[in-house]
Amino acid sequence: MKIIIGNKNYSSWSLRGWLAAKQSGLSFEEIVVPLFGENWEANKKGDDIQPSHGKVPLLWDDEIVVWDSLAMLEYLADKVGRDRFWPKEDAARGMARSMVAEMHSSYAALRSECPMNVRKRFDGFSPSEACKADILRILGLWAEARSRFGSGGPYLFGTFGAADIFFAPVVSRFISYQIPVPGFAAAYMQAVWEHDWMKAWIEASENEEWVIEQYETVS
Incomplete structure (x- = not known):
């Protein structure tokens, strides 16, 4: 199985796909294609990315091609067992699915104003x-998930799962742009940031040489 991702410092969707692959427990080869680099347009037309029409992340599993991070997560959940990704309790699973779907389709202002930049700390945003x-919407959802279903651990639904995978880039954004958050959210963000997989991703992002200037300043 191969996972094709963009720069670890900037690509929020790649982080979600990569975390989903790690959560699956399956072994995979990781291929990084720098976003907007000098070979980006050529790479999008090459054998590595063509099936997804130039999108990352991308999962190749033998003859199966899956793009879009949520589709990748669901494919992997089908492959290894859905309980590895989703809460077992119906009410918790329903809320987790709704939060993931909302994260996948919403928050345009946050995405636009706060591009992910793992290495950077912006002052005065x-x-x-x-x-x-x-x-405020995200913090409200975090609060409800933690209060209703988070007693089993430090993550949104207790144990690390799909919801945490999808909100991991939001944690990165809140840290980078120094968004003030209440104590429960700070504790949750710390748990995500200190997860072994996140630490590996952060370390790799810090060692990347690529810089995308448009994501290095606050607009």
Whole structure:
């Protein structure tokens, strides 16, 4: 199995796909294709990325090609067992699915104003009203998940799973842009940031040489 991802410092969707692959417990080969590099357009047309029409992350499993991070997570969950990714309790699983779907499709202001940059710490960031609304919505969902279903551990639904995978880039954004959060959220973010897989991703991002200038300043 191969996972094709973009730069670890900048590619939030790649982080989700990569964490899903790690969560599956399956072995995989990792291929990094630098986003917007001098060979980006050529690489998008090459054998590595063509099946996804130039998108990362991408999963190849023998003859099976899966792109889009949520599709990858669901494919892997089908392959290894859904309980590895989703809570067993119906109510918790329903909420986790809803949170993941909302994360997948929403929060345009947060995405636009706070591109993921794992290495960077931005001073003086002032979110728009739309971005503030996204942040408050996310914090509210985190609070509800933790209070209702988080007693089994430090993550949203106790143990690390699909919801944490999908909100991991948000944790990175909140840290990079120094978003003020209440204590319960800070504790959750610390648990995610100190997860062994996240530490490996962070270390790799810090060792990358690529720089995308448009993601290095606050607009």
